[in-house]
Amino acid sequence: MPIGGIVLRDLRRAWAGGGALWPVAFFLLTAILFPFAVGPDGALLARIGGGVIWAAALLAALLPVERLVAPDVEAGVIDQYAVREVPLALVAFAKIVAHWLGFAPPLMLAAVVAAGLFDLSAVTLGRVELGLLIGTPGLAALGVATAALVAGLRGSGAVAGLVMLPLAVPLLIFGAGSLDGAAGAGAVKLLAAVSLLLTAGAPWIAAAAIRSGMD
Amino acid sequence: MRGGRMLFAGVSVALGAGDAALVSGPNGVGKSSLIRIAAGLLRPAAGAVTRDGAVALLGEAHALDPELPLARALGFWIGGRAGAAMAAVGLAPLATVPVRVLSTGQRRRAGLARVVGADAPIWLLDEPANGLDADGVTQVEALIAAHRAAGGIAIVATHQPVALPGAVRVTLH
Numbered sequence: 524m525p526i527g528g529i530v531l532r533d534l535r536r537a538w539a540g541g542g543a544l545w546p547v548a549f550f551l552l553t554a555i556l557f558p559f560a561v562g563p564d565g566a567l568l569a570r571i572g573g574g575v576i577w578a579a580a581l582l583a584a585l586l587p588v589e590r591l592v593a594p595d596v597e598a599g600v601i602d603q604y605a606v607r608e609v610p611l612a613l614v615a616f617a618k619i620v621a622h623w624l625g626f627a628p629p630l631m632l633a634a635v636v637a638a639g640l641f642d643l644s645a646v647t648l649g650r651v652e653l654g655l656l657i658g659t660p661g662l663a664a665l666g667v668a669t670a671a672l673v674a675g676l677r678g679s680g681a682v683a684g685l686v687m688l689p690l691a692v693p694l695l696i697f698g699a700g701s702l703d704g705a706a707g708a709g710a711v712k713l714l715a716a717v718s719l720l721l722t723a724g725a726p727w728i729a730a731a732a733i734r735s736g737m738d
Numbered sequence: 739m740r741g742g743r744m745l746f747a748g749v750s751v752a753l754g755a756g757d758a759a760l761v762s763g764p765n766g767v768g769k770s771s772l773i774r775i776a777a778g779l780l781r782p783a784a785g786a787v788t789r790d791g792a793v794a795l796l797g798e799a800h801a802l803d804p805e806l807p808l809a810r811a812l813g814f815w816i817g818g819r820a821g822a823a824m825a826a827v828g829l830a831p832l833a834t835v836p837v838r839v840l841s842t843g844q845r846r847r848a849g850l851a852r853v854v855g856a857d858a859p860i861w862l863l864d865e866p867a868n869g870l871d872a873d874g875v876t877q878v879e880a881l882i883a884a885h886r887a888a889g890g891i892a893i894v895a896t897h898q899p900v901a902l903p904g905a906v907r908v909t910l911h
Contacts, residue, residue, distance in 0.1 A: 528814065532803070536805075539805055598799050598800070598801050599797045600801045602777075602795060602797050602801065603795065603815065603852075605779055606779070606793045606794070606795045606862075607792075608792075737780065738781060
């Protein structure tokens with residue numbers, strides 16, 4: 524079974540019924556709440572805007588986690604992959620790719636709108652977009668690993684947040700850190716390192732979690 | 739083992755080309771677990787499973803995307819063989835119907851169609867007759883017989899009568 528087929532299936536399922544729009548809508552809503560909460564101080568909003576966009580992106584990536592792995596375990600799809608001897612790490616990697624394709628590009632488009640709400644400069648917006656491009660694969664990987672860990676638990680949505688958000692803190696620190704002008708270059712490299720580590724490690728963790736859930 | 743409880747022990751079966759095994763026993767005795775062990779999905783507490791050849795599994799769940807038309811849902815797993823497989827289980831007229839509106843028996847047949855189309859020598863069928871009408875059961879028996887005649891192997895776990903001439907009987911208790 525080719526990996527492309529698994530990616531396309533997961534992507535199609537994410538989009539079916541408009542499900543892939545929820546994270547983007549949630550992201551924009553979170554971003555819109557901040558100007559209401561802190562008041563119409565343009566300078567303050569421009570200063571916190573980049574960080575708010577990162578925090579909102581993190582929460583938006585968490586939203587579809589419950590639908591990434593658990594439905595496939597329940598429907599027997601994972602069993603069918605396993606009897607076809609498709610490595611579960613490859614299945615997890617395909618899910619990461621599909622999750623990333625499903626939420627990151629729309630999120631990066633929505634970040635342009637959010638940047639307008641915060642009156643961010645074009646340079647800052649460019650840094651935000653670069654950071655999101657580098658950091659979102661790590662977020663997607665973390666999302667799939669979390670989804671595999673909590674699949675089958677009751678109230679898995681709340682547990683998923685508790686598992687995933689602390690592990691995403693390095694992405695948040697280096698992502699928001701990459702926005703500070705000259706000092707940001709080092710943060711971009713660290714962001715890339717963390718994202719790469721998560722993307723490379725998550726398929727194995729997810730595969731082990733799914734496998735142990737079968738017993 | 740399930741939930742730390744030993745379900746069965748001392749089961750030993752060897753099957754060659756054209757052979758079949760019929761696993762029977764009351765509910766909860768571990769028929770499905772035996773099928774999952776044979777499929778390599780569960781680790782046995784002791785002992786080993788060796789097999790030579792690809793496996794096709796009919797499990798409890800149908801593993802077909804409910805929102806897709808049957809032909810496309812099957813096509814994800816068996817590609818171009820979906821048409822012939824649907825015809826073999828009598829589902830050809832339902833090819834364009836979404837999986838979510840199929841009845842229990844029709845979903846069971848769809849699961850069988852995936853097994854038929856999988857092109858695998860070893861069939862592991864967990865309760866293949868569940869939800870099927872009398873014609874359906876006859877059809878399953880004929881499909882298994884044809885598969886065995888072509889040199890295939892079938893292990894069937896069932897609590898309903900399924901005719902498997904010359905099958906090894908494995909009774910769990």
